[in-house]
Amino acid sequence: MPTLDKPLTRNVRADGAPVDIAAYERADGYQAVRKALTMAPGDIINLMKQANLRGRGGAGFNTGLKWSFVPMGPDAPTPKYVVCNADEMEPGTFKDRLLLESDPHQLIEGMIIAALAIEATTGYIFLRWEYREAAARIYRALAEAYARGYLGRRVAGSDHAFDLHLHVSGGRYMCGEETGLLNALEGRRANPRTKPPYPQVAGLWGKPTVVNNVETLCNVPHIVLRGADWFKSLSYTADGGTKLYGASGSVRRPGLWELPMGTTVRELLEEHAGGMPDGLKFRGLLPGGASTEFLVEEHLDVRMDFTDVPKAGSRLGTGTMIVLDDRTCPVGMLWNLEHFFAQESCGWCTPCWSGLAWVEQLLARMEEGGGQPGDLEKMEFQTHFLGPGHTFCALAPGAAEPLTSALKYFREDFERHIREHRCPYH
Amino acid sequence: MLTVEERHEIEEELKRYPDRHAVTIDALKIVQRRRGWVTDEALRDVADFLGVSAHDLDGVATFYNLIYRQPVGRHVILVCDSVSCWIRRYDRIREALGTRLGIGFGETTSDGRFTMLPIVCLGACDHAPVLMIDQDLHRDVTPDGVEEILAKYD
Ligand SMILES: Cc1cc2nc3c(=O)[nH]c(=O)nc-3n(C[C@H](O)[C@H](O)[C@H](O)COP(=O)(O)O)c2cc1C
Ligand code: SF4
Ligand code: FES
Numbered sequence: 001m002p003t004l005d006k007p008l009t010r011n012v013r014a015d016g017a018p019v020d021i022a023a024y025e026r027a028d029g030y031q032a033v034r035k036a037l038t039m040a041p042g043d044i045i046n047l048m049k050q051a052n053l054r055g056r057g058g059a060g061f062n063t064g065l066k067w068s069f070v071p072m073g074p075d076a077p078t079p080k081y082v083v084c085n086a087d088e089m090e091p092g093t094f095k096d097r098l099l100l101e102s103d104p105h106q107l108i109e110g111m112i113i114a115a116l117a118i119e120a121t122t123g124y125i126f127l128r129w130e131y132r133e134a135a136a137r138i139y140r141a142l143a144e145a146y147a148r149g150y151l152g153r154r155v156a157g158s159d160h161a162f163d164l165h166l167h168v169s170g171g172r173y174m175c176g177e178e179t180g181l182l183n184a185l186e187g188r189r190a191n192p193r194t195k196p197p198y199p200q201v202a203g204l205w206g207k208p209t210v211v212n213n214v215e216t217l218c219n220v221p222h223i224v225l226r227g228a229d230w231f232k233s234l235s236y237t238a239d240g241g242t243k244l245y246g247a248s249g250s251v252r253r254p255g256l257w258e259l260p261m262g263t264t265v266r267e268l269l270e271e272h273a274g275g276m277p278d279g280l281k282f283r284g285l286l287p288g289g290a291s292t293e294f295l296v297e298e299h300l301d302v303r304m305d306f307t308d309v310p311k312a313g314s315r316l317g318t319g320t321m322i323v324l325d326d327r328t329c330p331v332g333m334l335w336n337l338e339h340f341f342a343q344e345s346c347g348w349c350t351p352c353w354s355g356l357a358w359v360e361q362l363l364a365r366m367e368e369g370g371g372q373p374g375d376l377e378k379m380e381f382q383t384h385f386l387g388p389g390h391t392f393c394a395l396a397p398g399a400a401e402p403l404t405s406a407l408k409y410f411r412e413d414f415e416r417h418i419r420e421h422r423c424p425y426h
Numbered sequence: 427m428l429t430v431e432e433r434h435e436i437e438e439e440l441k442r443y444p445d446r447h448a449v450t451i452d453a454l455k456i457v458q459r460r461r462g463w464v465t466d467e468a469l470r471d472v473a474d475f476l477g478v479s480a481h482d483l484d485g486v487a488t489f490y491n492l493i494y495r496q497p498v499g500r501h502v503i504l505v506c507d508s509v510s511c512w513i514r515r516y517d518r519i520r521e522a523l524g525t526r527l528g529i530g531f532g533e534t535t536s537d538g539r540f541t542m543l544p545i546v547c548l549g550a551c552d553h554a555p556v557l558m559i560d561q562d563l564h565r566d567v568t569p570d571g572v573e574e575i576l577a578k579y580d
Pocket of ligand 1: 055
């Protein structure tokens with residue numbers, strides 16, 4: 001059994017108010033910064049590796065490994081940057097909002113430690129505009145952290161300098177893609193950049209840069225303070241830590257829960273989300289946002305982590321699942337999803353902008369009764385070119401994931417739309 | 427012409443970045459906050475002030491969903507049309523707003539009070555369906571509750 005501890009949400013108050021710096025300090029806040037100041041950068045990085053902290057932005061990349069690619073020492077290019085990805089625009093995802101609104105100091109502390117680990121002197125929190133309450137609370141927390149000397153020229157009285165700024169975005173899903181995000185921070189269109197060079201080597205304004213998700217960074221202070229073994233003991237599986245899971249769509253009690261990494265789909269759905277609403281049956285779910293593959297009944301005992309969900313043919317993604325019931329049309333749902341991806345495509349690669357526009361039209365026509373024999377094959381053809389390896393960034397493969405899996409699990413629904421020239425759910 | 431306050435606010439933003447180009451988005455938002463939307467003239471003024479080309483700046487302005495290059499009403503209603511709100515029947519909210527205001531997505535009421543736009547997932551899916559008006563998030567919206575929400579904005 002994992003240790004039942006909820007480090008990420010320990011300061012979350014029932015009334016939703018944020019903890020101020022005094023309350024944060026009383027709960028051991030900023031002690032991890034003091035401890036990190038006594039450690040060599042390489043030791044902080046190794047600690048993250050040992051803890052097996054994997055990126056919570058969706059891809060699950062090992063955080064310590066990501067940081068270890070940053071050039072270090074006196075000959076390394078400067079300034080270096082730490083960037084927090086708080087764009088959270090993946091449909092069905094609402095976990096970072098909670099961390100940003102309820103405990104902004106936890107994020108700031110994580111970013112200071114990340115900066116110490118890679119010897120960065122400037123950081124940016126990249127926040128979507130719509131998170132107005134989060135923005136206000138982050139501004140306040142930054143001012144408090146400067147006033148108390150955790151940010152600025154001498155971090156907690158040391159010789160290390162670290163300035164941290166908030167950047168509020170103009171709004172576009174592509175800003176969440178890490179190189180698109182760097183372009184957006186430079187005041188450009190959020191088209192992605194060619195890799196290599198990777199951001200750790202040449203990122204923001206060509207300088208070494210680490211980009212991490214909010215939830216990833218919020219884990220960092222706890223690992224520094226309590227160690228890699230403790231972090232691993234929080235999880236059911238080899239992927240360390242807790243996870244902020246969520247459920248929305250068709251469930252009795254939509255919500256967010258911090259639970260051991262590797263909690264099963266069934267436990268989330270039945271215990272925490274309270275099962276299906278009255279009169280509705282479970283049809284399937286997207287485990288971690290719009291750009292993950294469907295899981296169905298046979299997958300309910302899958303453990304929600306970065307290792308087990310892929311074995312079931314999907315991805316943990318953001319860990320916030322979207323649940324579909326038996327009275328809602330899967331074709332309509334796919335139309336909604338592909339409309340999103342088509343709209344947010346940045347237009348750089350042909351398979352993405354043209355393929356997604358075509359897929360969206362096919363789905364719209366099908367849902368409205370005009371589906372033709374051969375439409376499913378046309379969509380399958382498109383999913384091939386949207387898949388990995390044909391496009392510049394992961395938006396297109398992400399768009400293909402719900403579609404490929406829907407064509408597999410809900411094929412009869414698609415065929416009925418074509419056969420009956422109508423949506424059977426209306 | 428940019429006003430003194432606008433210039434001052436943009437100058438403040440410049441302190442947080444190493445070059446002038448980086449503040450394009452902030453500068454456009456500063457202008458938009460005061461004027462409602464970004465006119466061609468405002469776009470040229472911002473471009474001149476930052477030393478970037480107006481063409482380049484327009485490319486940036488049109489890329490971002492929340493920078494308006496067309497006039498909008500006094501209040502902007504952003505209705506989430508993403509998947510969890512779709513499952514929770516956001517279409518009924520959109521219809522209720524449409525009936526009440528006589529506008530669809532992308533339109534402005536004839537008295538200039540409201541513009542209604544779709545928005546991608548607002549990150550409040552556990553309270554779907556949701557919408558934003560100006561700076562405010564409204565959660566668990568019902569078709570019957572729309573009237574009361576609108577009354578707060580004149
Ligand atoms: C189209 C697209 C949108 C993305 N949006 C986000 C986002 O909003 N937040 C996020 O943390 N990661 C997002 N990602 C993943 C990032 O590119 C990147 O992998 C992540 O921020 C790395 O942080 P992590 O290693 O801490 O997970 C997105 C990726 C793609 C392709
Ligand atoms: S895959 Fe789509 S979003 Fe990504 S770079 Fe290509 S066109 Fe742009
Ligand atoms: S889908 Fe509407 S808030 Fe997330």
